[in-house]
Amino acid sequence: MKRLTTLGLSIALTALMSVSFAQHDHEHEDIHLGVMNGAAAVVEPHELAEPPYTLQYDLEELLPGLFGVDVGWDFHFEDGSSTPQLRQVTIQQLFISPNLVGVIEGEDDPIFGEGLPGTWTLTFDPNDPDAVHQHIIFATDRLPTRDNPLKFKFRLVNALAWDGTALNDSVDYTLEFVPEPASLFALGAGLAGLVGLRRRK
Numbered sequence: 001m002k003r004l005t006t007l008g009l010s011i012a013l014t015a016l017m018s019v020s021f022a023q024h025d026h027e028h029e030d031i032h033l034g035v036m037n038g039a040a041a042v043v044e045p046h047e048l049a050e051p052p053y054t055l056q057y058d059l060e061e062l063l064p065g066l067f068g069v070d071v072g073w074d075f076h077f078e079d080g081s082s083t084p085q086l087r088q089v090t091i092q093q094l095f096i097s098p099n100l101v102g103v104i105e106g107e108d109d110p111i112f113g114e115g116l117p118g119t120w121t122l123t124f125d126p127n128d129p130d131a132v133h134q135h136i137i138f139a140t141d142r143l144p145t146r147d148n149p150l151k152f153k154f155r156l157v158n159a160l161a162w163d164g165t166a167l168n169d170s171v172d173y174t175l176e177f178v179p180e181p182a183s184l185f186a187l188g189a190g191l192a193g194l195v196g197l198r199r200r201k
Helices: 002-017 019-024 181-200
Strands: 031-036 039-044 054-063 066-075 086-096 100-104 119-123 134-140 150-161 173-179
Touching (some): 086 100, 134 173
Parallel strands (some): 054 173
Antiparallel strands (some): 054 066
16 A cells, blocks of 8 residues: 555556646547536546446656556536536446556545545536636556556546536446557667677677
8 A cells, every 4th residue: 555655656656747748739539528418427528438448548657657647537417517417426347457556646645546535526616617627647667568458447436517407327337558659669679678688799
């Protein structure tokens, strides 16, 4: 647990020091949460909103030996509407790979990870409509392979529509985290260097 907390603090510091990374360097659009057929649901991006309900992210090297990616979350607005489809929803962790944690941008302690709270509630405040737009930095100190990605499985629970109607829980969604091609290239170059060194010896 101490090692996990230390990793979480490192991620938080990285997020604070890398504002441009957290706010502008998106591989995907934000995950928009809304309503479908009387249940809470991911509305966008379509790759996550439709079967098999899976979206893949490339991990970047944030610090030597620490890899991560920023995932933005927001409530979905119908075109022309000033209010979102949801008033409140909780993201519930169903599974997370070992050595993977998620921390809210600007916070000190991770909320997602083995043995961590694993729930995160977003509530829309009409007086501060931008506050519901949040970022989670998912990070790890062990780089996965593209064939065996790290995973975060979640469900949307305890959701209220904008009019206060209680909604059914969502289907299960999966975020997959793989090394970006540049990381694979660097890893391959390092292995090639070791092989060359061994041959010279």
